[in-house]
Amino acid sequence: MKVIVNRTELEIFRGAKVADAIRMYFVHHKKALPKTLPKVEDRYGNTVAPDGALSEGSRLIIKKNNQ
Numbered sequence: 001m002k003v004i005v006n007r008t009e010l011e012i013f014r015g016a017k018v019a020d021a022i023r024m025y026f027v028h029h030k031k032a033l034p035k036t037l038p039k040v041e042d043r044y045g046n047t048v049a050p051d052g053a054l055s056e057g058s059r060l061i062i063k064k065n066n067q
Contacts, residue, residue, distance in 0.1 A: 001056040012054070019050035021060060039063040 001014055005025040012024055018040055026033045040048050043059040 001054070003054050003056075003058045003060065005060045006062055016054050017050065018048050018052040018054060018060065021054060021058075022050070022062065025062065 001012060001016075003010055003012055003016075003021050005021050008025060008028060010021060010024050010028060012021055019037060022037055022040060023033060037050050039062075040050070041061045041063060042048050043061075048060065
């Protein structure tokens, strides 16, 4: 299924969680994964948990540590 993280479209497996999408985003951009996962919001500004479910077309925004 396709999800969008910070304007990057990713193809991820069905049943993936928010944490899986975050990891895939960092790998896709060849960045080191932070020791603690950053805060993530959905397209409406709601904070989502790392173990939150994803569905086709989900949009996530990774927040910087100071936000």
